[in-house]
Structure formats: structure tokens, C-alpha cells
Amino acid sequence: MSTDTLVEGTETLPLHTFTEKAYLDYSMYVILDRALPHIGDGLKPVQRRIVYAMSELGLSARAKFKKSARTVGDVLGKFHPHGDTACYEAMVHMAQPFAFRYPLVDGQGNWGAQDDPKSFAAMRYTEARLSAFSEVLLAELGEGTVDWTANFDGTLQEPILLPARLPVVLLNGAAGIAVGMATDIPPHNLREVASAAIHLLEKPKATVDDLCEYIQGPDYPTGADIITPRDDLVRAYHTGSGSVRIRARYESESGDIVVTELPWQVSGARVLEQIAAQMTAKKLPMVADLRDESDHENPTRLVIVPRSSRVDIDTIMLHLFATTDLERSYRVNMNMIGLDGRPAVKDLRTLLKEWLEFRVGTVTRRLQYRLDKVLDRLHILDGLLVAYLNIDEVIAIIRGEDEPRPVLMKRFKLSERQADAILDLKLRHLAKLEEMKIRGEQEELAAERDSLQKTLSSKQRLRTLVKKEITADSEKFGDDRRSALVSRPAAQAMDDTALVPSDPVTIVLSEKGWVRAAKGHEVDPEALSYKAGDSFLAAAQGRSNQQVVFLDSTGRAYTLTAHSLPSARGQGEPLTGRFNPPDGAHFVGVMAGDADSLYLLASDAGYGFVARIGDLYARTKAGKSVLSVPKHARVLQPVPVVDPEADQLAAIDLQGHMLVIPTVEVPRLNRGKGIKIQGVNAKKLAAGEERMVAVVSVPQNGSLVLHAGKRHLKLKASELALYQGDRGRKGKKLPRGLQRVDRAFAE
Structure with missing residues (x-):
């Protein structure tokens, strides 16, 4: 574009400068306003807006349920101008007891299931209200505890943060992907986190190791066993990053294996599919049947039926832990937005220390807000008391003056607030009894004022108050740990020979290199039918779970498992389809037996x-050179x-x-x-x-x-x-x- 066509005053920028700035602006928006939780209330912006909008609609834990579409409409129309589907999904996530350790929303209707978390009904069918636990976030909202900002169109105010009374960022955890960074904070047990916070409040120099005496590890909504060694967990809390390995919990009932708890975010139906796929591929012969007996009373009840009572249940489960989602590893990356407004990965001590700083600041603001209210009320009561003591003169001034307020202020040395309060009095409040009420209220407020001032002037009293409130919330909302921390042997998949039944078989090789396996050792291989122009060459007796070695005319050995060979009911298949022998080579013999068998x-x-046969095993289709031929x-x-x-x-x-x-x-x-x-x-x-x-x-x-x-x-x-x-x-x-x-x- 020539400079002649530019509008006067238009700024021109190099494309790389513009795109770099645009990308950085976008990435900062995603990091700060979408993907990462804030350390203060542990919520992302959409979650915070949903909780606040529901509180504004009066949907407390004691209120009647309201259609979810009404809540989503309010959130989108007033605070969060984004897609309704994404907003509703965020709301559903906060209501699912298998997703949130301490749900913030109480749902009525179909809100999904652990097998399929996204199977929830549309928002027009479901109803919701806030859960009792949401009180932890909202109870102090109207008490001057947080800063407010204009909503997206400037017509309403919304809180920048919610005044959380507990470190929700640890309790419910968080997961999100931003631009160039991500977060994976596991959920924890309320009682353990509260105990650790109180310990750090009392002993500010406590180390991560000290705090780990209280916080044993993550605590997932669906239970199961955490098998990560304690040293690895402590290391993750030291650095803010690591991993947690979770294994399903099972028990034996009348010889059957019953899985009662699954790892977090694992679908029971998916696990059954994985096990069934192994059974179909004949890689799990020791399992006879599968059943899903999950219902409302038993959300997880997967039954695995062994083929016989001689099968070792623990061996089966160790194999399934290694090959299915019955055992999963979860990333730990405690990345969040701190009080300084910047994202950072925080260790356990830094996280709790910063949250306690937020909490003490919140309590200080709450007390100061209340103190200001008390002082204002005492000021007004002082003016009202003057009026009652001089009631006749006050009435006369009001009746005789066109502008009684300045006269009252001058005569009795009142402030504008006091004069307005006197003028706003109703006639029925002029009774003698009201004077006694004023004096009683003055005494109560004076005592409260003194108590508030003492607390605000003493850091120790302030910390004690915070400690008492954390303890009270812990007793009210706390529960027992669901995820047990246990030591278990490492999962190990069984090799093919252990998974295949050990049945006697006879491997038959023809002159033309066709192979098949007949059941039993009483087979007469020469009596089998062969293709025209082909005939019997060699046979070997082994078992279906053993390796079979074939030898070609160049001295190379090739290996297959016996159970993978075609049945002797047909004429077999050519070995050249399984291997890549050298040009002109043909197969001359077959060997079978256990690894220590000799040929x-x-x-x-x-x-x-x-x-020894075990020394002849070849891993590739090209085989392995074993016999040098002169x-x-x-x-x-x-x-x-x-x-x-x-x-x-x-x-x-x-x-x-x-x-x-x-x-x-x-x-x-x-x-x-x-x-x-x-x-x-x-x-x-x-x-x-x-x-x-x-x-x-x-x-x-x-x-x-x-x-x-x-x-x-x-x-x-x-x-x-x-x-x-x-x-x-x-x-x-x-x-x-x-x-x-x-x-x-x-x-």
C-alpha cells in the first residue's frame, strides 16, 4: 500500500511487531483469565462467575433448585460473554462428585456418570443450586473483604476474587492448558490441608517435610490406592511438580475379583473393553467372564471371573494393572496465579504461606469493615441520645424552622449524619423505652468495638482468629481420606507364554514350508492332507505356550509362538508369510519345547x-544365523x-x-x-x-x-x-x- 492511500493519523507497524504483540496479549489473557486458578479462591474466572451469579440468584444450599439454563443465562449475560456449552460444562464439572473432591454445585437431574462424565443432560432439563461447601467461598463476600471490578459492559460490578476461608486450590485441585504452560493440581483432603495450614500459621518456619506430616498425599474423589512411594510424593511437594500413581482397589468374593474403586477419571466401561479385547485376542486365558454390576448403591462394581479357583488372583490383577486403566499415573504441576498476579509453580510451603497471607488480609479487611460499621452506628446513636435527652427542644426546632438540620447541628453540635438520623425518626420511636434501647445497643457496640480494635492491633490475636475459623470449617466440612496410601508391588504384564494355556500340540512342517499345529501328541503328521505337490517334512512336539524354532537351508533360525500357528484342520500357511528368509532358502526342520530343551x-x-532352544530364539522376521554351513x-x-x-x-x-x-x-x-x-x-x-x-x-x-x-x-x-x-x-x-x-x- 502506498503512503498516499493511508488515512491521516493512521499508525503503521511492521507485521512481526503487530503479530508478536497480538500473540502475547492473547497468551496473557488465556493464562490469567481462563486456564489457571488463583491461589486465593482456587477458581478459574468462569468458575468464579458461575458461583457468584448463583449466589446473586439466591441459589444457596437451602434454596429451591432452579433450571440450569437460568443460571447459565445470567452468567453469560452479566459476567462471562462466551459460549453457553463451555459455561454449562464448567458448571457440570463443579457438580460432579466424582470430578470435584468438594463439589461447589448441587445438581438435580442427569449430571453425568463416572463411566461417561459428558453424558449429562442439556441445561434445559437439569436444575441446580449451590452446595453447602460453597459457603466457604461466599459467606464473607458482602463484608468488604474483596475488591470489585466492572463487568464486561460496565453495567455491573463483580468480585475480582472470592473470600475463601479454606485453600480451595488444594482441596479441589485444578487442570488446565494455557499458552506455553499448564497446570495439574491434585485434590487433597480438607482435614489434612487445614491441619497443615494451622501448623504453618503457628510455626511460620515450618518446612515442607513438616507440612507433609499432615498432608500425606493427594486425596481423589473416587478413592483407589495411591501407590507412589512417600519419598516421591514429598519430592513433588518440595518442587511443585512430579507424578502420582493410582491403582484400583479390589477384593475377592466367592473366588471372583470385584473392583470397587477406580482411579480418578477412569471409566469402568473402558476398563471392561480393554480386558475384553485381551480375552478376544486370547491373551487372557485365565479369565472366564466379565460383568458390570455397578448401580446407584455401588457406583463402581466390576466383576472379573477367573477360569478356575487355581488361578492366582493377585497375578491376574498385576497383569491388568500393567495393561489397562486399572492403574494410571497423574501429573503434578502446581502452577497457579499468585497474589502478585503472576503464574508460578509453587511448592507446598510457598503455596500455603501465600494463601495464609491472603486469608489474614481477608480477615483484616472483614474486621476493619465491621469496625467502620460499628463506629458509624455508635456515632449515630450518640446523636439520637442527644435528641432523646432534649426531645421537647428538638421537636420545637423541627416545627418552627424551615431548615431544621443546620439549626440542630449548631444547637447540639451534631454532624450531618446525626442530624439526618434525628430527622428520619418516626413518631413511634419517641417513646421513653427507645432511650433504654439506645443505651443498651451502645453498650453492646462499644464492647464489640473494643474487641475488634484489640484483634486488629494484635497479629497474634488475628492469627488465633484465623486458626479458629479454619478449625471450625474443618470440623463442619471435613471428611475421612478416600485414597489410601499403600505400598504395592510394581505392576508387571505377563509374557505371552504365561498368558496362553499350556496344551500339548504337534507342529507339522511340509516340504514346501507350510506349517500348522495339531492339538495333542498322538497325531500322525504323515496322515494329514497336504496340498498337491507337497508332502510331510518334519514334526515337533511341544506345548501351546512355548516358542517354536524353524531352521532354514542357510542355517538361520526363526521363532514363532505355538499358539499363533494355524490349526491342523486346514493345510496351514506358508512360513514365508511370517518370515523373510534369504533368496533361494527353504525350511528344513522344526524344533519345539521349553527354553532349556536341547537339539x-x-x-x-x-x-x-x-x-539350547532358548539360545536360538530370533526377534526379527529376518531370523538369526546359528549354523555355519560349509x-x-x-x-x-x-x-x-x-x-x-x-x-x-x-x-x-x-x-x-x-x-x-x-x-x-x-x-x-x-x-x-x-x-x-x-x-x-x-x-x-x-x-x-x-x-x-x-x-x-x-x-x-x-x-x-x-x-x-x-x-x-x-x-x-x-x-x-x-x-x-x-x-x-x-x-x-x-x-x-x-x-x-x-x-x-x-x-
Whole structure:
């Protein structure tokens, strides 16, 4: 825009200067007039205006209920020109006993439920009045205790603060997000806070640790257990920031788990959804059923039915605490607007000390206001007494003078206030009895004046008065602590193996790498149906809660949990959909059992080692390299080892030689090539003329079964002595007809 088009007197600013100022103005407005509570009355502006508007409507705790829409209309029309929905929600929040520790509004109708705090009815349906506790904020409002300011249109006056008789900022807490800062003040127990305030009033040098002897920790409306260690709570009170961890409270009834108290702001329906989702995903087999038995008499009653009486209830709950909202952590950030009008995070001592300063100042103003009233009344009574003592002359002056006031003032040395009071007297008050009443009132007011002046002139008397009033309010409105402070073991989610039932399963692997799991160990895997062109390759027996390890042709191991495998009712699914093996690799074997189960891994080059299954577990889809395969060699199917100290290892080569050695001679490794078990010539291996075709670990009381085409041979463990030799040798020839062994296993 050219300067020629500017209106004369228009101020121009750089855009960055204007936007910076506008943003700062907005942020200060949000901080001071919307999001943060004031330390004096513990309220945000909208809450303060709602409480004041309701008091102006006469909606005390003893009044009849009035439609909420009427209250909201007054708040918006007179003091708070913002959205009606937001204003009504703020009003509802102050009425919900599960949201406010000490509600300020008494509601009638549907004001929401703990399961769904925003399920309250519209303002045209509900009715409200102030709660009895609101007296703590309003009782001294008309006694000169606070400053007033014009409302938004300048037609009315509203209080800048309410004269709170207790530190409401700690009692009900606060939560809010401003620009660049936030507040999260937890609610506390009235009796504890009052005791701490009185202690600090009596001993101004008391430390945070001293005050924490009275304030044990937050006290939430919905109860539950605070499991945060005491040292952490004290540290939070020292710094004004920290966190509080709350855990649901439960008990056992006839073998069922009954949750009776939930953490603050946690929905019971949401908790049941979380538990049900785990049950659907088969991650919570020890739970049979869920029920919500909450009603008007029992606001929280969630029933969790274990599958059997043998299930450890505490173990289930520790898992649920770790995986659901039955345990939650809450931030502590005691940020508020102080007496200096600035936001700041305050420690417990600073907070209480500053509030006591506010309270003592409020009481001083109240007493001074009353003293001024008493002195004014005494002044008027002195003038009235002069009139009664000279009643005839006063009447004569009034009757005979056109302007009796200056004459009365001059004759009896009266002030304008006294002269006006005499002129305002009614004839019926001229009786002799009135003089006696005046003298009696003078005596009472004089005594009150002396008492007020003594209190105002003595800091000790003033503190004593504040202490008595805090004690009285504590006795009137105080209640027992709801949130117990307890020491509990840390919540810990159970791993998958603990969550899955331990049922026997047989894992079946096909030639093409398809896998499935059949229930039980009596399954004949070769009798199962396979896809066209596919057939049985290997099987392993384990349990549904165990890990299953698959071995590919490159010597890499891959891991899945048994319960995640498809059922044997179908033909399974390809392992390539679960893993990412190297190009050209195919699966050659499967291993199952607990983590300490042993398997022999070997290649047809004659090398091998014993490995613990737990050391073969792979965390990624790409698997884990465990067996080093020599050039031109192939990976053999892994075989189970029952007892390496007692088992015998039988190795058979392509020419029909069998070598038997003690299994204990084969080392136990996590990965590698292993040692030479049976002699195989590397050149002949490359040419395909020589290789180890099978290796079996035969238990002490077991048998070795050899298959060569249609012929087979079964040798007991005691009969294997004929084939024993030194490790690394070829061994002895098998009987005629068994020169081409294509399958060997132990039974």
C-alpha cells in the first residue's frame, strides 16, 4: 500500500511487531483469565462467575433448585460473554462428585456418570443450586473483604476474587492448558490441608517435610490406592511438580475379583473393553467372564471371573494393572496465579504461606469493615441520645424552622449524619423505652468495638482468629481420606507364554514350508492332507505356550509362538508369510519345547553341535544365523537331545556307514559350525559322492529306527555298541539292504 492511500493519523507497524504483540496479549489473557486458578479462591474466572451469579440468584444450599439454563443465562449475560456449552460444562464439572473432591454445585437431574462424565443432560432439563461447601467461598463476600471490578459492559460490578476461608486450590485441585504452560493440581483432603495450614500459621518456619506430616498425599474423589512411594510424593511437594500413581482397589468374593474403586477419571466401561479385547485376542486365558454390576448403591462394581479357583488372583490383577486403566499415573504441576498476579509453580510451603497471607488480609479487611460499621452506628446513636435527652427542644426546632438540620447541628453540635438520623425518626420511636434501647445497643457496640480494635492491633490475636475459623470449617466440612496410601508391588504384564494355556500340540512342517499345529501328541503328521505337490517334512512336539524354532537351508533360525500357528484342520500357511528368509532358502526342520530343551544341529558335511532352544530364539522376521554351513554342504533336520550325559549319537553316511559316539562328546554352542562328528571327504561331498545323511541322539532306554526304502531296522540302545568308534571316523557298515538309509529316528 502506498503512503498516499493511508488515512491521516493512521499508525503503521511492521507485521512481526503487530503479530508478536497480538500473540502475547492473547497468551496473557488465556493464562490469567481462563486456564489457571488463583491461589486465593482456587477458581478459574468462569468458575468464579458461575458461583457468584448463583449466589446473586439466591441459589444457596437451602434454596429451591432452579433450571440450569437460568443460571447459565445470567452468567453469560452479566459476567462471562462466551459460549453457553463451555459455561454449562464448567458448571457440570463443579457438580460432579466424582470430578470435584468438594463439589461447589448441587445438581438435580442427569449430571453425568463416572463411566461417561459428558453424558449429562442439556441445561434445559437439569436444575441446580449451590452446595453447602460453597459457603466457604461466599459467606464473607458482602463484608468488604474483596475488591470489585466492572463487568464486561460496565453495567455491573463483580468480585475480582472470592473470600475463601479454606485453600480451595488444594482441596479441589485444578487442570488446565494455557499458552506455553499448564497446570495439574491434585485434590487433597480438607482435614489434612487445614491441619497443615494451622501448623504453618503457628510455626511460620515450618518446612515442607513438616507440612507433609499432615498432608500425606493427594486425596481423589473416587478413592483407589495411591501407590507412589512417600519419598516421591514429598519430592513433588518440595518442587511443585512430579507424578502420582493410582491403582484400583479390589477384593475377592466367592473366588471372583470385584473392583470397587477406580482411579480418578477412569471409566469402568473402558476398563471392561480393554480386558475384553485381551480375552478376544486370547491373551487372557485365565479369565472366564466379565460383568458390570455397578448401580446407584455401588457406583463402581466390576466383576472379573477367573477360569478356575487355581488361578492366582493377585497375578491376574498385576497383569491388568500393567495393561489397562486399572492403574494410571497423574501429573503434578502446581502452577497457579499468585497474589502478585503472576503464574508460578509453587511448592507446598510457598503455596500455603501465600494463601495464609491472603486469608489474614481477608480477615483484616472483614474486621476493619465491621469496625467502620460499628463506629458509624455508635456515632449515630450518640446523636439520637442527644435528641432523646432534649426531645421537647428538638421537636420545637423541627416545627418552627424551615431548615431544621443546620439549626440542630449548631444547637447540639451534631454532624450531618446525626442530624439526618434525628430527622428520619418516626413518631413511634419517641417513646421513653427507645432511650433504654439506645443505651443498651451502645453498650453492646462499644464492647464489640473494643474487641475488634484489640484483634486488629494484635497479629497474634488475628492469627488465633484465623486458626479458629479454619478449625471450625474443618470440623463442619471435613471428611475421612478416600485414597489410601499403600505400598504395592510394581505392576508387571505377563509374557505371552504365561498368558496362553499350556496344551500339548504337534507342529507339522511340509516340504514346501507350510506349517500348522495339531492339538495333542498322538497325531500322525504323515496322515494329514497336504496340498498337491507337497508332502510331510518334519514334526515337533511341544506345548501351546512355548516358542517354536524353524531352521532354514542357510542355517538361520526363526521363532514363532505355538499358539499363533494355524490349526491342523486346514493345510496351514506358508512360513514365508511370517518370515523373510534369504533368496533361494527353504525350511528344513522344526524344533519345539521349553527354553532349556536341547537339539542337535548338523550339516551333511559331518559337522554339528548341541544347542539350547532358548539360545536360538530370533526377534526379527529376518531370523538369526546359528549354523555355519560349509561350502557344498546342506543342513540336516535338527534332532532332539534328551540327556546329553546318557544319550548315544548315531551318525549314518551315504555309503551305509554308521558311527556311534556318546552325545556328551558333542559341544554345546549358541552358534557356529560345530565339531566333526563323522568323517566326510570335502571333495567327495562337492561331487555328491559322500555325505552324512542322518544323525540321531538315542536316549538311554530308547531305540534307533532306520529306514532304507521298504526295509527298516530297529536297534535297541544296548545293541549300538557294535557301531561305536572314535569321533570323526566313518564307522562300521550297516547290514546288507540298509546301504541307502533315507530316514532315521529315535523312539
